[in-house]
Amino acid sequence: MLGSIRKRTGGIVVKGLTGLLVISFGAWGINDMLTGRFSISPAVKVGNTEIGARDLELEIRNELNRMQRLYGANFDVEQARQLGVIDAVISQRVTNILLGLGASDLGVLISDNQIRDRIRSEERFRGLGNNFDRNRFEQFLQISGYTEGSYLSRLRRDMAAEQFLHSLDAGATTSRKAIDAIYRYRNEQRYADTIIVADDNIMDVPEPGPQELDKYHRDNKARFTAPEYRQITVNRLEARDLAKEISVSDLELQNAYEAREAEFNQPESRRLMQMIMADEEIAKRARELLIQGGDFAEIAKAMADQDAASLDLGSVTKNDLLTELSVPVFAIGANQVTEPLESPLGWHLIKVMEITPGGQQSFAEVRDTLRILVANEKAVDGLFDLSNRLEDELGGGATLEEAAANLNLPVTRIDSIDRTGRDKNGAEVPDLPAGGKFLQTAFSTAEGEDSPLTEAGTEAFFILRVDAVTSPALRPLDSVRSEVVTEWKAQARREKSEKRAQRLVERINTGTVFKSVAEEARLTPSVIGPVTREQRGQVPASLAASLFDLEIGKAAMARVEGGYQIATLTQVAAAQPAEDRDGVDRLSDQLRQSVKQDILEQLAESLQARHTVSVNRQLVDNLFSSNVGQ
CATH class of the missing domain: 3.10.50.40 (Chitinase A; domain 3)
Incomplete structure (x- = not known):
């Protein structure tokens, strides 16, 4: 349910320009005051403006009720927490207050006539004949928990904030001359002829001598160093093992079916x-x-x-x-x-x-499934008793092996395992305990010590002993000789390939025609482009950047997978903003949004510097620890 709601609520609480400011105002100071559910202390304080606990609870309750109307009565406060609804409501309220204070600082005033016109224009307050309906207005106040005075005060502040933001929005502009210049810069197109000098075409690589191998081995220790390995003994307590030994009576199966009947009714x-x-x-x-x-x-x-x-x-x-x-x-x-x-x-x-x-599955159809479920439930119940008995055995001085023998538990020995779960041969160690905690526990337990009894998922426990630790060490050259030889040769090919590519680039840049260079080198040319400063396709970033520094006929090179790519610039196509008004308009919108964001970030910093924001997190948590939304 939460996944679908997340998709459908992006922007419900925080929208538009105000949403950008909510992000900017996200890092508030937190007062950890230990207060009661309805303390006289404010829940939120923005400058000298305070939001009381009852006021905040009402506002968040209204939002929860609205979400419940959208997504059903099962939408509860915990789901609201996970979706960030509570924090979003607080953020929105704080943002509006800050904007109202900013508007007040600039002398922005909202008249009574403006407030009256706004209320009369709202669809929810209209009745027969599309006219303002006082009864609807009062009904809204009652449902929302506002007095008329508090609502008008709130509306006045919100309208001042809107006017304040609109004034900023109007200032977020960029001149047409600047837009056209940026468009030309971003969209200038370049084309090039290209060849690849492949490492694999370098054949004259000799066999490395003993000294060369030894030096490469020592210079690249990180590649040839074995990781830390640990030898582990493990006791495992798993419900699935216990379930195999548990019998389930027909009466238990029938009772389970009746209790779970709704689960077998497929809508x-x-x-x-x-x-x-x-x-x-x-x-x-x-x-x-x-x-x-x-x-x-x-x-x-x-x-x-x-x-x-x-x-x-x-x-x-x-x-x-x-x-x-x-x-x-x-x-x-x-x-x-x-x-x-x-x-x-x-x-x-x-x-x-x-x-x-849909349909209802009969008892006979689900009998085998029920047997597994009931046996597993009984096994889980027995698992906790067994874990207590194991801890008692160990607390009495028994070793893992002795405790396992007394309780008929399996003992597993792992000769070697590294932090990634692999043994000394590089193979994955099979059938490790579930839950993702085993490796962390194995490498945080001291040598010779037992770990704490640790959960392995929801239906298992494990406890381990670290029997031995083998520290990281450089593998002897003889044990990795073939790997060292292979890597030494690969590096030698890369170096020769690079030198060959550099010579070809030098020839092109000193006047030799690209086609002649490619033919003499027996390399097949291809064409790349159009390449822009922002759209380079498969061209390496460094090579694409170099194309915009070259003159026509000149070349540059860059490392690619398996070799070096050489590109010779053949054509420059200037961008024509007059022929792409849609593209220019999109760029104008992007620049406008960028300028707007810069302004808003500066506004956020300024308002927060002038009006300190603090949230009494303990009080907020207490408000919604029990009955909100019930």
Whole structure:
């Protein structure tokens, strides 16, 4: 559930410019005051402005209620924590206060008439005849927990913050001359002829002598040094081993079936495609096109601006969907499309791609599965008792071997293992305890000592003893001679290949035509390009950069996998911003966003310097440790 919600809540709480500022304001000072649930101490303090515990709880509760309306009553405070909803609400509130303070510093004022017009313009406060409905307004205040005065005060501050941000937004501009210059710089194209001087074509590499091998071996110790190895004795307590010895009666199986009956009731599931639009009329037109045989992905792109990857909801059950969607979606057949359906997210069109019927599995069908489950549950219960008995044995002075013999536990000996789980021959040591803690425990336990009894996943424990430690050591040359010879020759080829490539580049740069150099070297030329400063394709970064420093006819080289690549510049194509207005507009937007971000980062630093932010984390945690959202 959390995965799907994460996809659908990106930007629900924090949006637009304010969202950028929330990121900037993310690192606040924390006051670790030990206070009660409704302490008189503020939960958050921004400069001289305080947010009380009750006020903050109400605001976060409202957000949780909103999320529950979107994702169902099962959305709880723990899920809100994991998704960062609580911190996001605090961040948003702090950001708005800081922006309001910034607006106040600049003398930004919001008149009563502006507030009245804003309230009257909001759709949620309109009634019959599309006019302002006082009853709806008061109902909103009651549900939200505001008094009229507190809401108007909050709205005044938020509108001042909006006006403050709009003024910054208007200043985030770049001149057309600068945009065109940057466009030309980024989009200038260069083409080159290229050849590869491959290491493998270097054949005149002699066999290394004893002194050369010895020097290479010593100069490259890191490559030929064996890691630290440890010899380990392990006792393992695993539920799966205990389960093999446990008998399960028919009565236990029948009771387990009755207790788990709901688990064996497979609900119907449907694989769905969905597009979401803001307007009902657009949704209706999109449905008409689908009924006429139009492609779902193409229509979604044209009508809802959704990419194909965002359309597939996968296989879902009725309970996985919003309430307003589930009934109509599960009322139609395969390959059919719903009428436009409204939810808080917009207007949905959902197509049923495939239906998997549900059904109840009988006791006979799940008998074997139940036997395994019940035996495993009994084994897990017995595992904790067995672990206590093992610790008692060891606490009484028994060795791992003696304790294992007394409790009928297996003992495993590992002759050698390194930090990556491999033995001295480089092979993976098989069947290590699960859970990812074994290697860490093995290499943090002193030689001759027993480790603590450690969990290995959810259904096992292990305890180990480090019997011996072999420190890292340079492997003798005789034991790695073939590897040293192979690497020495490879390095020799690289060095000769580099010198050959350097000679060819020098010839080209002193006037020899590239084609003649390639023919004489018996190398096959190819063409690379267009290459820009930002789009280089498969060309190495250093070589692509060199192309923009070369004159036509000149060459440069760079290391590539297996050799050296030589490139001779053949053509320079100047960028033409007048012929690519869309590209210029995209660049203008990018630069505008970059300037905007720079301004906002400076604003964040300035506001935080003037108005200290502190969060009473202990108090916030206490607020939501029990009953929020119930």
